[in-house]
Structures are given as C-alpha cells and as structure tokens.
Amino acid sequence: MAPPPIPFRYPSPIEREIEQLATLFAQTPALTSYPARWLAIQALEGDEGILAAIEACHDPEVRAALMASRERLRAVYGDEIDIVMVDRRYQFVHDIASRAVTRPALPPTTLSDRIDQIVTHRWLGIPIFLVVMWLVFKLTTDVAAPFVDWIERVLSGPMSRWTAALLGFIGGGGGWLESLVIDGVIAGVGGVLAFVPVLFTLYFALALLEDSGYMARAAFVMDRVMRLFGLHGKSFLPLIVGFGCSVPAIYATRTLDSYRDRILTGLLVPFMSCSARLPVYVLIAMIFFPAQAGHVIFGLYLTGIVVAIGVGVLLRHTLFRQQPATPFVLELPPYRLPTPAQIWRQMWERTLAFVRNAGTTILAASVVIWLLLAIPVNREGQAVATDVEQSAFAYLARLTAPVFAPLGFGNWESSGALVTGLIAKEVVVATLIQVYVGEEPPADEASSATLSADLGEIVYGFGAAVGEAMAALVGMGGITSGTETIAPVANELATAIRAGLTASSNGHAGLAALAFLVFVLLYTPCVATLAVSRHEFGLRWMLVSLLGQFAIAWLAALLVFQGGLALGIAI
C-alpha cells in the first residue's frame, strides 16, 4: 500500500502571497501556459527566466503585485525570500527523513574517527604534528643526502670532463666558452639541480601527508595554537602552503575574509621556510653539522613557525588590532592509503617546476654571476682568467659585506650569495658553488680519466648512494644506533666554505654558519614573492615585507652569532 501523501505548505505569510499571485497570474493570458502556483513560487524566488517572462507580458499590475509581495515578505522575514523558501523546503525534507530513517543512537565509529581521536587530540595533536614534521625533515636530509653527493660528483667529475672534451673537439676548449659552460652553467645550475633528490624526497613526504588526509588534521590542530596567540586559525592554511612555495601561499590568503587578515597572513607567509631554501640548509648543514643535519633543518623550520607566530602576535597587537576571528568548517577527509601513481604525479609535477625554474631564473642568474666573476676590476688580469678575488662580483659583494660582518658572515662570498638570493633562494647555492669553484685550482688527475672509468664511477657511485640511503632509512627506523653521519658535501667546496666562514667569524665558523642559516630562513623573500605581495596587497605592504623581514633576519642572525659568542658556545 502506498504511503499517504504528506502535504507541503510554506508558512502562512508566504502561502498568502503565493495564492494572491497565483490568482493574478491565472487571469493574465500571457502567463497561463505555466501552472499558476508554480509560477508564483518561482517569481517570488526570483527565477531570472520567469521574471523575464513576466516582464515580457508588459502588465504593470502583475509587476506591481509581485514587487509588493516580495517587499511584504522581506519585511516579515528580514531576509531574501528565496532563502526563507529554500530553508523551509530543506526543513520539510529533513522532517520526513527524520521520521522515515532510523539512525543508531551512536553513529558507528570508523577507523578514521578512531585515528582522529588521537591525532587531533587537544594535548597530543601538537606533539604528534611536531614528530611528523621532524620525520619529514629527517627523511629529506638523511635519505636524499647520498644522492646529492652522487650528483655533485657526477657534475664536477665526468660531466665537466665530457663537456670540456666536447668543447675541445669543436674548437671551443680552454677559453671563455668552456669557462661559461663549466664554471657558469654546470657549477651554477648543476649545483642547484644536485639538490633535486632533496626536493623530490620533501615532495614525496608532502604528497604522502596530503593524500593520506593528515595535512587537514595538521591545520585543524594548529588552529588551536594560532587562536591561543590571538591569530586567525585560517591563517595556518596559507602558512602550510608556504612550506612548498610562498607564491601560491600568498594567493591562498584569499581564503581569508578580512582584507586586514589577508595582509597580516601575507606578511607572515615568507617566514615559513619554502622548499627553495632547503638546498641552502642542506648544503650548509651537511658541511658544518653533518651528524645533526636533520635536527638543524627541523629546528630551522620550527624557528620559522615560531617567528611567524611571534611577529603575528606583535602585529595583531599593534598594526592589526581588530575584531575576533570568524570560525570555520574544515573538511577532514577520511584517511586513505595514498596511491603510488598519485604520489608520483605530485612529486613529478612539483620537482619539474623546480627544474624549470633552474632552467630559466637560475640559469640567467648563473650566467650574470659568471660574467661578473669573469670581469676584472682595476684592469688587473684578463677576462675569464680573472682571479675571483679581483672580479667585479667580489668588488660589488664587498660593498655589502660590512652589513653582514656583525653576523659572522661578512666575507664577500657569503654576502654576494645572499644578495643574489633575492632573485630566488636556490641562487644562494648556485652563487656559493660558482664563487668557490672559481677559487679552486684545476684538477690535474681529472683529464686522465677514461670514458669507461667515468661510466664505472657513475654507476658505482649511484649504487653506493642507494646503499647509503637504504642504511639511512633503516637507521631512521631505529634499527641502527643512528650515530652515523650523512655523506659530506664535495670536500673542496666544503673546505672552501668552511675556510671562508672561519675567516669572517674569527674562528667561530659553526656559529657563523648557524647565523647564516637563520638569516636565509628569515630574510627578504624572492622577487616572485614580492611581486605577488605587491599584486595582492599593494606597494606599501610589499615594502613592509621587504624591509621588515630583512631587519628581523638581521637581528635574529645577530642574536645567534653574538649571543653564541657571549655565551661561549663553541660549535
């Protein structure tokens, strides 16, 4: 037997208006092709097609009646009448569903619910988030480091030798072209590309966290921290995106409603360590803190978050003193086992973006730096064969060096690298390699290597890197003691960078390196980020970001270096 029909009625004020309009429409010949009640409901809800049909019948009485009905209902409900009518229908359906559907008193607990009870727990959530972050950066450094070392060896060994031989074969060897390709392009761009394994691993970890559903929980958990400090919880989402790149992170501030909240978050985003800074951390941490590189990098990321929160609190109580934050709904998708294909796609797309950047911005920067390193000042030496100490780059970099002297890295090599890092943070690495490679004497033994020996070196090196990475992975699982150090950066480069910082810091190279890392973490964002900042917030706020971050980075690095000296910390 069919169930009895359940009549649906709008509240009486609406029903009254519907009936009046329906009667009028039924008497209007141009509108009789529509069911009168349906037409009245559509007209009250503001259906554009129906309003056009009513308009087309050119009946002033009909139009006036409709306007009057809508005005009366608006006065009764204080809101748009279509919202009231849709709400009523939803309520009707909900009432029927409530009567017809029997739900268990307690909804069944899914596996996701059970995991969330721990992962988003009020007290456990934040420590779990920190442990996850630590694992990500430990994985990023320890597992990727052997491959970085392998690529560096291939680039500085076989690749450079083959390029030199090829250029010699076509008559371009020994001159400016060989210097440009080997000292400029391979050392600069190749030096940055050597860090692809690091980014590949980072993007693997990020994809894993995103696809598993944990990233949403991280935002959920961190919202509490943000609110604790008077910041908008929603700000943490753009900040999380900032771990990848500041550019989309600043665009992600569009999810915030208030323009002032957007500006505040946009100013904080660059403090989150973007992936472009990671090669710098890895390079310096592997040279100065090889056994603790993972911890140092994790500490830097944590420092970025702490500084962002600190600056946010300061700004919230000064420039951005205003209303409390609006709450929001966050979609916590069920936990899923990420699919290898999806993880690979994300890793590939993101790494490809980095490689493309290396092929454009970093290539251009490397060529300009090579040119400046090749041009002698004071007309001493010849172009290309210039001693880098006498180069235009060294001359220009020395002009900025006094700014960094109190921070322990006032040598021209570091100063120059930081200035060029304004183009893109990866260029810091490219510059350091170009500058120090230029200081190295040519390797005589290299020219005697045969093709088969080179190929053997590449294959053997890769095998060794895989073995070391596996050992590091096993070590992370706690099977080994975990005291083994990760593969060091190419010895010559490491020695040169260490010597440079030792000289500039009066023998406190470790402290200077730490101050350098803190400065890189916090200083002025790259030009792409500044451009987006200007696009989204205007020139004034872009300048605040540019100058403010430089000042904060300078003070923080000063605190690390001079504070470390004052406390007698010897690293």
Place this chain on the structure above:
Amino acid sequence: MLYQILAILEQAEEPLSLHELSRRLNVEPSALEGMIAFWVRKGRLRDSAAVSCGQQAGCVCNAHRQGCPLRHSGPRMIALVDSR
C-alpha cells in the same frame, strides 16, 4: 535548516569538521553539501575549494604552465563571509 548552519558557525569557538557539523544538524553529509553550496551561491559562506592560486590573475612564478602544482596543498575550508 539553512539558518542553523550559519548559527552553528557563528557560535563555534573552534573549527568544526564537516562530519561534526553534519552530526550537529543531524543531516547526511551529502545533504549538507547542497546547503553549503546554496550559501556559497548566496555569498554568505566562502568555500576554499572555489579559491584558486590565482592562475587567472597570472601566477608569477611561471614555472608550470598548467598552474602552480603547490596550490593544491591544504584542506578544503568553509567559512562565514565577513560582512563587517
């Protein structure tokens, strides 16, 4: 029903999950999606799924032709539109 969504959001002291909102309203998540979509159309709620990195505005890094691959990071978020 529709107004209850706004009321719960206005009174919430911390972020809610869609699951929690669905539980409080005693409606199926699929029905809730329709109601949220209605409020987004009316401009009372903002859905982050509808906010892009700004490809239309010109993503200045230009590293990826199809748009920034990092823009997908972060979960979907629905919030009241600030009418102040």
